[in-house]
Amino acid sequence: RKEVEQDPGPFNVPExxxxxxxxxxxxxxxxxxxxYRQDCRKxxxxxxxxxxxxxxxxxxxxQLNRASQYISLLIRDSKLSDSATYLCxxxxxxxxxxxxxxxxxxxxxxx
Amino acid sequence: NAGVTQTPKFQVLKTGQSMTLQCAQDxxxxxxxxxxxxxxxxxxxxxxxxxxxxxxxxxxPNGYNVSRSTTEDFPLRLLSAAPSQTSVYFCASRRQxxxxxxxxxxxxxxxxxx
Numbered sequence: 001r002k003e004v005e006q007d008p009g010p011f012n013v014p015e016x017x018x019x020x021x022x023x024x025x026x027x028x029x030x031x032x033x034x035x036y037r038q039d040c041r042k043x044x045x046x047x048x049x050x051x052x053x054x055x056x057x058x059x060x061x062x063q064l065n066r067a068s069q070y071i072s073l074l075i076r077d078s079k080l081s082d083s084a085t086y087l088c089x090x091x092x093x094x095x096x097x098x099x100x101x102x103x104x105x106x107x108x109x110x111x
Numbered sequence: 112n113a114g115v116t117q118t119p120k121f122q123v124l125k126t127g128q129s130m131t132l133q134c135a136q137d138x139x140x141x142x143x144x145x146x147x148x149x150x151x152x153x154x155x156x157x158x159x160x161x162x163x164x165x166x167x168x169x170x171x172p173n174g175y176n177v178s179r180s181t182t183e184d185f186p187l188r189l190l191s192a193a194p195s196q197t198s199v200y201f202c203a204s205r206r207q208x209x210x211x212x213x214x215x216x217x218x219x220x221x222x223x224x225x
Contacts, residue, residue, distance in 0.1 A: 002153070004153060008151070032212050034212065034213075036214075041219075042218070042219075043201055043216035043217060043218050043219055044154070044201070044214075044216055045216070046213045046214070049212070087153070087154075091212055098156060098159075098169070099156070099212075099214060100153070101146075101153035101154040101155075102153050103151055103152050103153045104153070
């Protein structure tokens, strides 16, 4: 079983709509959680960290459910520029924290 | 603002050849790492380093070698290339104690082994 699992999609979303997707992780001792964004054939870039109480960054909302071991990302009022692959990233508890990456969820926003 | 610089961006090798992927960062980050990304799989850690002279293996280290003689540079060596090493390789760095834990990636090196 993969340590971090994501629905690969694609999620086809009309412009202006809301889309949400989850990521599950297997290591209950995981410490930190992130969403990265990766555009086609580009490097991943940090979108946002995920905090225990949930957090928002503009149109993006991230939630963490430690009991069920999943994190979620919700995108409101989707823009064409939101089309990308969203990578779920989980960091382990050792001092330097190895980062475990999910394979990504592809989002395609259509006009 | 160079950040993390990887070279080359593209490379084609024949089976059995060796080569080095270069990675340099100008942010004085202690931590540097190499990942490979294959279709349908998440980025997988090959090797990492927490400072000059200190390296350790990641999830998929076989067939790769690294060294860290300076804070800035972290080259990845393919000892004898195999078709299974066809992949996109990313170098990433971060600062120790970074609150966000953000990894900064290079633009990637696309390697094809024939």
